Amino acid sequence: MMEVSEESRHVSSHVQRTILFLSAMRHFAAKLDSRGVRVRYIALEDPQNTQSFASEVTRAAKALEAAELACTLPGEWRALEMVRATGSNLKLPVTIWPDEHFLTNPEEFAQWANGRTALTMEYFYREQRRKTGYLMESVGNSPRPLGGEWNFDKENRLPFGKRGPDPRPPAPLWFRPDSITTKVMRTIKALLPDLPGDDASFGWPVTREQALAALEDFIAHRLDRFGPYEDAMWADEPTLYHSTLSCALNLKLLDPRECCEQAIAAFHAGRVPLQSAEAFVRQIIGWREFIRGVYWLEGPGYAGRNALEQHGRLPGFYWTGETDMACMKACIGQVLETGFGHHIQRLMVTGNFALISGIHPRAVSDWYLGMFVDGVDWVTLPNALGMVMHADQRPGAAPANTGLVGTKPYVASGKYIERMSNYCEQCRYRPDERTGPTACPFTVFYWDFLLRYRDRFSHNQRMRMILKNLDRISAPARTQLTIDADLLRTKFGITPAAPEKA
Ligand SMILES: Cc1cc2nc3c(=O)[nH]c(=O)nc-3n(C[C@H](O)[C@H](O)[C@H](O)COP(=O)(O)OP(=O)(O)OC[C@H]3O[C@@H](n4cnc5c(N)ncnc54)[C@H](O)[C@@H]3O)c2cc1C
Ligand code: SF4
Known part of the structure; x- marks a missing residue:
């Protein structure tokens, strides 16, 4: 694992984004270490750190006398091309594993897209519902969406009245920075002092345990009103009924399936209405997977x-x-x-x-x-x-x-x-x-x-x-x-x- 300043500089990266990524990495490395997994970890402040992804992979491959480069499909073309180019420079075979934190892989999406004149998220989403069985029921032999509708957009998209959200939405869980996060914050202040944004409010989940607590908190306190008010905005209410789970999902602290399954369980237990459970599931198995499919389908020229x-x-x-x-x-x-x-x-x-x-x-x-x-x-x-x-x-x-x-x-x-x-x-x-x-x-x-x-x-x-x-x-x-x-x-x-x- 490596922390390289290049990743915070190729686009100007918010200080909280940089803290979050590095702190989650350090927590994960500590967890692996406690399980006896050997990790070669290059910290941002390591004097040997060359601060670039490609040169650090090269350094590691040489130091470890690697016979192969292997990684899970990264989250961007730039990183994928870098791994491939580094493998080729080092004359090492490169293996790319599928990313299991998604429900579909790029090949499946390409198959779905093949021959379609337009890529419509709604049709992709319906296939995902059929495939997962989420919020589906069987009538005779044919599966159909629970409640008879694929989505409840007409009932959702409500504005608040003049008085605004009533009662006020409970704020998402906030996690006090622990010693690992505090150290990351100090290091970033010293080595990357010009990053945009403010770090004072930092409280994002950085461990799997915290991410699970954040998910539970969302389902218990905000999911019920998520659907109806997902398009509304209100001054001084930065999160409203949204989950704020995207960063935990993208850092793979949460699996999209468990997010959906917990929301569906809350619906079946009568704790949230169908229109909210469906709206949340739709964002995750619909929009999130569809967006990723388009990214890999269209190639680096996109x-x-x-x-x-x-x-x-x-x-x-x-x-x-x-x-x-x-x-x-x-x-x-x-x-x-x-x-x-x-x-x-x-x-x-x-x-x-x-x-x-x-x-x-x-x-x-x-x-x-x-x-x-x-x-x-x-x-x-x-x-x-x-x-x-x-x-x-x-x-x-x-x-x-x-x-x-x-x-x-x-x-x-x-x-x-x-x-x-x-x-x-x-x-x-x-x-x-x-x-x-x-x-x-x-x-x-x-x-x-x-x-x-x-x-x-x-x-x-x-x-x-x-x-x-x-x-x-x-x-x-x-x-x-x-x-x-x-x-x-x-x-x-x-x-x-x-x-x-x-
Ligand atoms: C211009 C623009 C840029 C965006 N950039 C990002 C980004 O960098 N990272 C990111 O995760 N999302 C991005 N989104 C999608 C979406 O706005 C965020 O996922 C969402 O606001 C995160 O807040 P939340 O976790 O409270 O989401 P919720 O409203 O609670 O939705 C639940 C989950 O559904 C998923 N989701 C919802 N909408 C989308 C979408 N359009 N695309 C992909 N996933 C979706 C997210 O994982 C999200 O956590 C962007 C949207 C726009 C319009
Ligand atoms: S700039 Fe924004 S807040 Fe001001 S009137 Fe226009 S829409 Fe409203």
Whole structure:
């Protein structure tokens, strides 16, 4: 096992993400050691450490006189290619084992995808339900979903009323940093002092025991309301009814099957409604597996896609939270403080802003990869590049074809954010205004985005209604929207201001 600074620097990595990965590794190494498993562990502060993955594998292979390089399929193409290249440089055979912490492997996904014109998560999810038998019943000889529906999206997606979540959601379990974690925190402060984010609130699960406690706590206290409110947001409520288990899942402290099975058991025991159990199972056996399938299916070139040809720069406030947009300030501020944001904050606030304002997808996906404690390439990339930036259309596909992960872009004006949260109440902008000094930047960029891509999306059935609304806007008002959006892009540093003429 090796801790190399390269891994915290190839994208700018939040200090809590770095602490979490290293602390979980050190706890795991200690556990292996206590079981009598021999581990060669290179710590960050080890003077011999060359701080790069490839050179440390080479050093270890030579020191141990290795006859073979073997590893579980890593979480990113970069690491897989590095292992293969190192094996080839050292003239050693390389064995890649399947990762058993998932329900499907890339070959199975490729088989499922083969011959399909569109990859629709919903159909993949239904197959997963049939395969696992989760929340299924048999009627005669044919299996069908419990409750007669594959999903309860219509009943879910509720906003909170004016009073907000009532009662307030209990906060997730917080784990006091132990001596191993505290040492990691000190080492990182000394050796990587410039990492973004704050470490003061660090309390993520770093052991299997803590992860199991976090799972139990979620099922006992938050899962019951997870379904209905999974799309809602509320100021000063950073986690609401979400599980916050993604980092424990990605670090393999939890197995996806046990998460689903405990949620299903809670449903059968009458402790949570079907709509919440199903929504949670869907995120894990549906979205999580589907996203990973797309990542491995599309190959290393996937990261470079930019189907909408957007080239703007990531505004500085993504690194500081200093902006007068209340929703962005809250969502980014929370990420800096904790390394976490829930799905709708990622998709409909920070992500939506990036898409409609025209930021380069790679700048966006790098930010998500480094700034969230659960960031690992296989999951960040299709979410950021595909779901958020709608940039993942295959090269050469007709423009009318949709993206791979999303069949339509997830775009929304400030009015959506107003409906699903209370952020707008504290904001100097007005979500329903699209022109003038208090026009909401989301609303301006939303209409500008539709204007910029009107032709491209005109063949997409799912965009018909939205484009009809666009056509109702008068020509002068459209021109004004374009001007205002350009001014905002310059103000936020998305388009660099032209240098003044001497
Ligand atoms: C732009 C963007 C970037 C993202 N980057 C990551 C990332 O780096 N790592 C990551 O694990 N998730 C990522 N997600 C997916 C999702 O937002 C997080 O998994 C979720 O917010 C984590 O919080 P939670 O554990 O409370 O999830 P819950 O809402 O409680 O959901 C339960 C679990 O379902 C899984 N899940 C839910 N949605 C997705 C999804 N779209 N893709 C994959 N798994 C999903 C996660 O494992 C999650 O823990 C990203 C989403 C977006 C829009
Ligand atoms: S008015 Fe616009 S910028 Fe302000 S919080 Fe609402 S959506 Fe965000």
